[in-house]
Amino acid sequence: MQYSKPPLSIDDQVARLFQRGLVCENPERLKHYLTHIGYYRLSAYWLPFELAPVEPDSRNHHFEAGTTFDRVLDLYDFDRKLRLLVMNALERIEVAIRTRWAGAMAKHHGPHAYMNSDLFKDPWQHQRDLAMLSREVKKSSEVFIKHYLDHYSRPFLPPIWAIVEMMSFGQLSCWFSNTSNTEIKKEVMRSLKLPTIEVLEKVLHTLTPVRNTAAHHGRLWNRQFPMTLPEIKRLRERVMPNSAPDRLGHRIFNYLVIIEYLKSVINPTGQWKSQLMSLLETVLESDLRAMGFPEDWREREPWRGVE
Template sequence: MRVPDHGHATHCLQHISYYRLRAYWLPCEDAAPADGEHRFKAGTSFDDVLDLYIFDRKLRLLVMDALERIEVSLRGSWAHHLAMKYGPHGYLDPTHYTRPDYYAKAFASLIEEIDRSKDTFIVHYKTKYDDPVHPPIWMTAEIISLGQLSKWLGNLKLRPDRQAVSKPYGLDEKVLVSLAHHLTYVRNICAHHGRLWNKQFTVTMTVPNSPAALKLAMNPASERRLYNTLAVLGYLMGIVAPGTQWRQQLFELIASNPFIDLAAMGFPEDWQSRPAWKFRSGPDM
């Protein structure tokens, strides 16, 4: 590997660590001539590896930006529908859920989350009210995690309830429940600063069959790669914040680093021309 600036490389290895950075130069290695040996492809530069590392960090931040807004929107859709149909505390009624054991685990986790919360509105509720003991759903929606929300949503007994929560996004309820579970997994990777760009996911999502533009954007040959996730995030951002520049920012980020192997991310060759990647104007949020 060429190292144009040894001082800079030493600094990076000190503050990033050899082991962490090594994951980004693995694509630059040739097949090892013997076990335990490593050899780089001709022309490999430390600066190229560092650029890939920086690209991955920027990609995580961009994905987290979308996840934040989508998670907040999904919480709101869940809380609004259940509050309007079952009342402020109806979401805690176990008869609304299919699996009592799943409900018991989700309820216990939720109570732990509420008890740990120091948010002003939770403290105020506990101080002022003792019946019902637990806060209304619109308060719960402010502290529930995306992973917990996916469990509450997926365990709802009535399909029309799940469909009502899914309706604002134009997705079938099975797709949305699967997607919420998958996005929780992706969010955890990003939150723990894990490698994202060429990650092979173990928790995947159900590929949407509608709307048509999103279905056409999908790459069924790479269900465990990042591309499909980015396509769905771009689609949802177009709904949650139709004026957002998120997709344009993704285009620019990819274009900024020609070293990126898009095939390793699951991108089809014609991805930019697919309808789901077209931009719309409107208010950002």
């Protein structure tokens, strides 16, 4: 089927939303946000307020009675603040893992250990990852990269403690997973107080789409992520089981639990948990349920007693 829907002007978008039952006392305000945020982006936040479809695999498009634009905008603003908090924590986690992995690799195998295929389980994957890093270095304008290239001709890439700064979260996950020296992996694992290397690798793998969603301004609220976290015995009572109804184990709640756990290991005196709790108190229980929060989440660790 060929796509044939014509684009709508902002005025036409406003008219369509009113015709479908959205309540907004100030059309100019609605027009402003449609202009600067966009109809399509906002539609992800008003979708849960649409009436149930008449036929399967379709949309009704009409809103439940009393659905206001302010309600939709509040959800959008909440999600934006949630993304900033998640990115703040994941940045700390990513930097800590980079630092520990690079330090351990350098200690055991020298400053350019990452260039040696013999130190990685899959040499073909290593060559692909190294080529990707080389391209990043070639086009980089970072001062530390330019300094190295201006002063040294061999090796042609900077030492590992510099090169890790060029890695994305996903790349770091791949490099770590492909590392063959288990003692190096155990050093990183122990520093994060995780039980096994396999758990750490799975955590990195499953946090990557969360990080990418937040970094690219995607929606965290009411989203199902493709992978579930590994079972971690000490966190079993904190998370929703992967077998939970409505795929609640795939929603952001479980990821917030592991993010908070790792963040508290890295920075035990930080205020991130309190900031997150304050933000969560600004939305309705139904909004939390859409993120996989159980009814008793405030009685569970690590949220119990947090103000």
